[in-house]
Amino acid sequence: MQLGANFFYKYRRFVKWLSRYLALAGPGIIVMIADNDAGGITTYAATGAKFGFNLIWFIVLLGPAAFAVQEMCVRLGAVTKRGHAEAIFDAFGPFWGWFSLMDLGFLDFLTLISEFVGMTAAMSVFGVPPVVTVIGVSILMILIVMHGRYWTWEKIVLLFCGLNLIYIPATLLLHPDFGAIQRSFIPSFPNGLTPEIFFFLMANIGTTIAPWMIFFHQSSVVDKGLTEKDIPFARWDTLMGSIFVVCVAAFVMILTGTLLYKPPNGIDIGNAAQAAHAIIGSYPLVGAALAIGLFDAGLLGAICISLASSWAMGEVFGWAHSINNKISEAPMFYAFYFLSLVVAGTVVLIPGAPLVLITLFVQVIAVTLLPAALVFLILLLNQEELMGRYKNTFIQNVIGLSIVTMIVVLSTLYAISVLFPEMFHQ
Amino acid sequence: MSENDEYDNISEDSLLDRTIKRWTAKIKEINKKYSKPRLKMTPLVKISLLVLRLYLIMLVVILVYKFYTVVSFR
Numbered sequence: 175m176q177l178g179a180n181f182f183y184k185y186r187r188f189v190k191w192l193s194r195y196l197a198l199a200g201p202g203i204i205v206m207i208a209d210n211d212a213g214g215i216t217t218y219a220a221t222g223a224k225f226g227f228n229l230i231w232f233i234v235l236l237g238p239a240a241f242a243v244q245e246m247c248v249r250l251g252a253v254t255k256r257g258h259a260e261a262i263f264d265a266f267g268p269f270w271g272w273f274s275l276m277d278l279g280f281l282d283f284l285t286l287i288s289e290f291v292g293m294t295a296a297m298s299v300f301g302v303p304p305v306v307t308v309i310g311v312s313i314l315m316i317l318i319v320m321h322g323r324y325w326t327w328e329k330i331v332l333l334f335c336g337l338n339l340i341y342i343p344a345t346l347l348l349h350p351d352f353g354a355i356q357r358s359f360i361p362s363f364p365n366g367l368t369p370e371i372f373f374f375l376m377a378n379i380g381t382t383i384a385p386w387m388i389f390f391h392q393s394s395v396v397d398k399g400l401t402e403k404d405i406p407f408a409r410w411d412t413l414m415g416s417i418f419v420v421c422v423a424a425f426v427m428i429l430t431g432t433l434l435y436k437p438p439n440g441i442d443i444g445n446a447a448q449a450a451h452a453i454i455g456s457y458p459l460v461g462a463a464l465a466i467g468l469f470d471a472g473l474l475g476a477i478c479i480s481l482a483s484s485w486a487m488g489e490v491f492g493w494a495h496s497i498n499n500k501i502s503e504a505p506m507f508y509a510f511y512f513l514s515l516v517v518a519g520t521v522v523l524i525p526g527a528p529l530v531l532i533t534l535f536v537q538v539i540a541v542t543l544l545p546a547a548l549v550f551l552i553l554l555l556n557q558e559e560l561m562g563r564y565k566n567t568f569i570q571n572v573i574g575l576s577i578v579t580m581i582v583v584l585s586t587l588y589a590i591s592v593l594f595p596e597m598f599h600q
Numbered sequence: 601m602s603e604n605d606e607y608d609n610i611s612e613d614s615l616l617d618r619t620i621k622r623w624t625a626k627i628k629e630i631n632k633k634y635s636k637p638r639l640k641m642t643p644l645v646k647i648s649l650l651v652l653r654l655y656l657i658m659l660v661v662i663l664v665y666k667f668y669t670v671v672s673f674r
Contacts, residue, residue: 266649267637268630490630542659549648557639582655589659593666 198407199414200328201394204478205244205387206415207335210422211475212292213285213533214381215468216446218423221374222430223449224440227358230424232375234359236382237420239577241412243548246555246574247388248408249564251395258392259486262550265557270546275490277543281536282386282483286476286518288533293472294522295447299454299465308519315477315515319508322500324397331477337470339418341425344463350432365438376588377537382419383581385543386482388551393485397496402564429464433457476515484511541589545582552578 210218221229247258254261259278263271293311294304318330363371391412400408426446433453434441443449446468454461481497487510488495494504501508521527552574555566566574639645 263630263634265637265639268634270649271630271634491626492630538663542656545655546652549652553639553645553648559640560638586655586659590662593662 195407195410198398198400198404199411200332201391201398201400202244202248202408202411202413203335203415203418204328204331204474205391205394206240206412206419207338207422208390208474208478209240209382209384209387209419210338210471211285211381211479212289212296212446212468212472213475213536214423215426215471216292217374217377217381218426219430219446219449219464220443221378222427223434223443224374225364225371226431226435226437226440227354227428228362228364229371229374229378230355230358230427231361232378233382233423233427234420235361236379236423237416239581240382240419241416242573242577243383243551243581244387244391244412244416245409246551246566246570247391248395248400248412249405249561250551250554251392252400252402252405252408253561253564255396256392257396257485257489258389258547258551260489261392261554263490265554265560266550270550271490274543274546274550275486277539277546278385278389278486279483281539281543282479283514283518284532284536284539285384285386285479286514287521287529288536289472289476289479290519290522291472291529291533292446293469293476295445296450296465296469296472299447299450299461305523308523311473311476312515312519314473315480316512318477319481319497319511320501322498322503324497327497328398331474334470334474334477335418338422338467338474340463340467340470341422341429344460344467345425345429345432347460348429348432348457350428355428373588373591376584376591378423379581379584380537380540380588382423383544383585385540385547386479388547389486390478390482393482393489397485397498405564426464426467429460433460476518480511480514480518483514484508537592538589541582541585544585545578548578548581 218233250261251257256264259271259275262274290308290311294307297307298304319327321327365371395408430443430449434443434449443452446464450461450465450468452461453464484507485495487493488504488507491506493506495507496504499507521532522529552566552571555561555574556571558565
């Protein structure tokens with residue numbers, strides 16, 4: 175009897191916890207899955223085609239690193255009730271504030287273009303012309319925010335996040351070699367740490383932790399109205415997101431590793447759409463899933479990136495800047511959101527626009543902002559008067575600083591390798 | 601130039617003027633609002649910001665060098 179009562183009590187407690195978690199979940203899962211944007215999927219697909227399953231262990235290691243960074247954003251947003259852009263202005267003054275805001279705006283705009291490039295390439299697999307994709311996506315993205323309710327926006331975006339998991343069934347359809355996958359979790363470099371492998375490691379880091387994620391996550395925590403007491407739930411949300419991000423990345427690698435990798439040197443692919451084109455002839459379902467996933471990844475990236483900039487501008491310029499506001503209540507916030515979408519979409523449609531150059535340039539501009547955003551994050555999290563009992567502990571600082579140092583060094587080397595490709599290619 | 605054209609130019613200029621003035625005033629207001637950084641400038645914070653400045657200068661130098669090599673290659 176006592177055992178039954180205990181079980182029922184624990185069950186009721188769990189149901190209560192779960193219902194609260196489901197109500198508060200969203201920002202962490204969205205930011206993490208959106209991190210697997212068009213550029214990310216392309217990087218994972220290219221890594222799988224080039225090295226097979228050999229670098230899956232590295233992606234698994236990046237999950238905890240992404241979690242550690244995003245967990246700090248959750249705490250900062252929930253405690254200060256401010257977005258990252260406003261927090262930088264307030265704590266470090268106008269010089270660093272304007273630097274971060276301008277850099278974020280420019281970087282987000284270029285990244286938005288690369289998302290449109292990914293989406294148009296994905297839809298071209300199904301014969302959809304780029305102009306139709308750009309117009310359709312712009313209308314869809316405007317409709318998503320027009321409700322004037324954060325809750326509605328979040329649930330719609332979570333549906334798109336669910337679609338991002340399409341890579342998992344698509345890969346399972348191929349019956350991959352699970353023994354080889356199991357062995358791939360042991361860190362190793364089959365041909366040694368060659369410059370080429372090093373280039374791919376850096377590219378994977380560059381796509382897993384991006385500056386817009388810090389700004390987006392903190393602002394979405396504030397817009398959702400999360401407070402200090404919600405931090406444990408928001409942590410779980412971020413943890414779930416980091417598990418999803420690793421799973422999707424690993425499954426993309428397994429997919430292209432199974433179908434495209436030819437030992438010992440693998441093959442080079444330019445983008446994920448190219449992989450989908452190569453696969454769709456022999457495996458129509460899998461090729462279509464790869465293209466749909468790429469489109470979805472680009473869409474999620476575009477939604478989050480355009481909002482990250484609009485939130486940041488709203489915070490600094492003092493405009494009303496919540497998705498809970500209707501268009502008439504926050505005209506400047508929505509105007510900036512719509513304008514960035516329309517301009518980025520138009521650039522993609524300009525014949526002869528240097529889209530490849532823009533895609534590469536994104537990585538270079540990212541390293542001008544990422545170290546600053548991460549350093550500011552650590553410094554802010556160490557302010558007792560700002561964070562109170564939620565400030566970083568010694569252990570959190572050691573972990574945070576190690577991760578930040580690794581990210582800064584490797585992402586800087588990646589940017590240098592993009593500028594001077596001969597350094598990392600044999 | 602007709603009277604109407606002159607009127608159009610004046611109204612366009614004044615609209616542009618007004619917009620620039622409004623944005624300049626807003627930027628000044630933001631600069632004033634955040635003129636005193638709230639963060640305690642401990643030696644560690646100062647060193648971190650200095651390292652960040654040097655890092656950004658290094659990146660600018662690399663970008664300028666890349667631009668130079670591209671231009672001279674052409």
